[in-house]
Amino acid sequence: MIKRLRYFFLLAIAIIVVVSISFGLMGKLSAQQPSISHPLSALTEAEITTAVSVVKREKTLSEMAVFPLIALQEPDKEEVLNFTPGKVFKRQAFLVIYERSQNKTFEGVVDLTSKTLNSWKEIASVQPALVSSEYELATQVVKDDLRWQAAMRRRGINDFERVKISWWTPGILSEQEEKTGYRLCRGLFYYKGERWNYYGSPIEGVIATVNLNSGKIASLIDTQKVPFSQDNWNYDVKSLSKLIPPLKSLKILQPNGKSFQLNDNQISWQGWNFRYLMHPRSGLILYQVTHKYSGNVRPVLYRASLSEMVIPYGDPQPTWSFRNAFDVGEYNLGLLANKMELGKEIPENGLLLDAIFADEQGEPYKIPGVIGIYERDNGMLWKHYEYNTQRNDVHRNQELVMTMTVAIDNYDYTLNWIFRQDGTLEVQNELTGIVLAQGTAAEKQSSESSYGQLIAKNIIGVNHQHFFNYRLDFDVDGKANSVMEMNVNALPMDDKNPLGNAMVMIEKPLAKETVAVRDLDMKHSREWMIVSADKKNTLGAAPGYMLMPEGNSTFFPVEGSKIRERAEFATHHVWVTKYKPSELYAGGDYPNQTQAGEGLPKYIADDESLLGEDIVLWYTMGVTHIPRSEDWPVMPVHRVGFKLIPRGFFSRNPAVNLPE
Incomplete structure (x- = not known):
């Protein structure tokens, strides 16, 4: 009897221990899983795995099939706006699948709850973004080619492992390349030698184009033999003989903690509230941006993102004229985001956040510290000094910055969303990295290098531009919005304006999509405003948010040029469209080897009304870069924004x- 009691006693203890361990383990596992509390919560690793497994179960994919993009299928806007905590919502994943053996592209949508394939369709005659395995394939193809090896030997290079290849999408295609429809990439060559900064030694005059479908070289250009720079352009501390004495330490402290609150992917700070997602193509996207003031929460933007980029180079030589990169759509900019460090890309008082992506095989992975968020001081917010009483009222400008950095081959970009206490939201892009160098025999600037500037011995920085297009889905005090153009006019001298100093601001509604394709005009201090169509402020006017441009440029490729036809979004500064959930990219869904007129030109073709509608404003800003010696070997940051x-x-x- 005692033995039996002892047995049951020990068994009960064992059961309790097992249950306790199980519950503890479950608690640990559940704590490790990101919460899915909102329709705009980021995809989890488990959801990515589910999406890929459903596609593989339902469709027979070849061994060469890749997943260039896996992202959250954005939920219906109405569903998001009407969502309340605890309410059931859809979870879907959007996938792009490329079959290289068939040269076919497919799109799929997977219901993550029911684990079913909701949608599957082939998108004819398009090419998705390049994937990393294609770089490896193309490199092997080129280095095995006898013609390429001969081109290297002509330049005194016998050790081919010392040659670094930078792979680009093909950019501007020849007529023959357009006809075949093959998937192509073009290789740029650099002599690496013993130095890590191989961008300083371009091997000029050689370009290889690889057919990724056949795994063969489609064409090889081998023109003039140009000496490449033998200088060491490494720029780390170890490679520099003389360093500038360091400044005294500057510390940024928040002894009482951070002022922003983070809950899942929702952030609130000083009246602002918004959600964010890291998208594999667009990078950092903001959703449901609202502002709370005097107890009222008011919507400003539903969605804001970088839509596309284009970087046209201005040298007509065949080894350069194809170089017109669409960095967002051709390379998946979000996937190129890199890990940041406190005290470097962002100050030490910041917070680094992780992001989940999927590789080309559909395997989920985490990039730690890929999103930065921090508060900073940025001078005065407002001030007035009263001479009579010597009263001095002044407030410092504290801002919240959310940021990401990407390295796209030689160039680096930082994309910043900046929230201010006066209700302003600022976008600031930072350009840095290494100028795309061109090899030359010249050691002095001459007319022969008129398409660029000699920035170092044997190195030309080719003239080029950077254009960014932002898609801004405004919901100012609701979805019913209109867009107003504001022009300032000087009035002529007459009886009413005898001194000729009068000026007026004229507001004009842009009623239709084709009318709302506009450009900056410094003569009239032109700006644009999105206003509520059904609400008035206390002064009887429509409340609105104004787009205030900063530095910008015009698109220099001329009428009739192929890049102008492919990147038509960059030819105007402002476009406005009626909201459609499928219209997300200014250069079209698939800019790689795309046809002319994709994206915004197609979006406005139906010329819909913009009066009292749910509207989207697209803003294009550009930088014209005429390189200088001070940009070499690595560029100081250049900022552009709005x-x-x-x-x-x-x-x-x-x-x-x-409060003070």
Whole structure:
């Protein structure tokens, strides 16, 4: 009897221990899983795995099939706007599948709850973004080619392992390349030698084009023999003989902690509230941006993202004229985001966040510290000094910055979303990295290098431009919005304006999509405003948010040029469209080897009304880069951006009642 009791006692203890361990383990596992509390929560690793397994179960894929893109299928806008915590919502994944053996592209949508394939279709005659295995394939194809080996030997290079290849999408295609429809990439060559900064030694005059479907060289250009730079252009501390004395330490401290709150992918700070996602193509996207003031929560933007980029180079030689990169759609900019460090890309008071992506095989992986968020001081917010009383009122400008950095071959970009206490949302892009160098025999600037500038011995920096297009889905005080163009005019001298100093601001509604294709005009200080179509402020005017441009440029490729036809979005600064959920990319869904007129030109072809509608404003900003010696061997940061500023949205300066 005692033995039996002892047996049951020990058994009960064992059961309790096992159950306790199980519950503890379950708790650990559940704690490790990201919460899916909202329709716009990021895809989890488990959801990516589910999506890929459903596609493989339902469709017979070859061994050469790859997944260039796996992302959250954005839920219906109405569903998101009407969502309340605890409410059931759809979870879907969007996948792009490329079959290289068939040269076919497919799109699929997977229901992650029911684990079913909701949609599957072939997208004819398109090429998705390049994937890393194709770089490896193309490299092997080229280095095994006898013609390429001969071209290297002509330049005194016998050790082919010392040659680094940078792979680009083909850019501008020849007529023959367009007819075949094959998937292509083009290789640029650099002599690496013993140095890590091989961009300083371009092997000029040789370009290889690889047919990725056949795994063979499609064409090889081997023109003039040009000496490549033998200088060491490494720029780390170890490679520099003389260093500038360091400044004294500058510390940024927040002894009372951070002022922003983070819950899942939702952030709130100083009246602002928004969600964010890291998208494999567009990078950092903001959703449901609202502002709370005097107890009222008011929508400003539903979705804001970088839509596309294009970088046209200005040298007509056949080894250069094809170079017109669409960095977002041709390379999946979001996947090129890199890990940041506190005290480097962002200050030490910041917070680094992770992101989940999928590789080309559909395997999920995490990039740690790929998103940065921090608060910073940026000078004065407002001030007035009263001479009579010697009263001095001043408030510092504290900002919240959300940022990501990407390395796209030689160039580096930082994309910043900046929230201010006066209700302003600013976009600021930072350009840095290494100028795309051209080899030359020249050691002095001459007319022979008129398409660029000699920035070092044997190195030309080719003239080029960087254009960024942002898609801004405004919901100012609701979805019913209109767009106004504001022009300032000087009035002629007459009886009413005897001194000729009068000026007026004229507001004009842009009623249709084709009318709303606009450009900057410094003569009239032109700006644009998105206003509520059904609400008024206390002064009887429509509340709005104004697009305030900063530095910009015109697109220099001339009428009739192929890059102008492919990148038509860059030929105008402002486009406005009626909201359609499928219209996300200014250069079209598949800019790699695309035809002319994709993206925004097609979106406005139906010329829909923009009065009192759910509208999207697309803003294009550009930088014209004429390189200089100070840009070499690595560029100082150049900044370009724009602001979204409240205009009649608040009844007064919303930063007046900030405590000192």
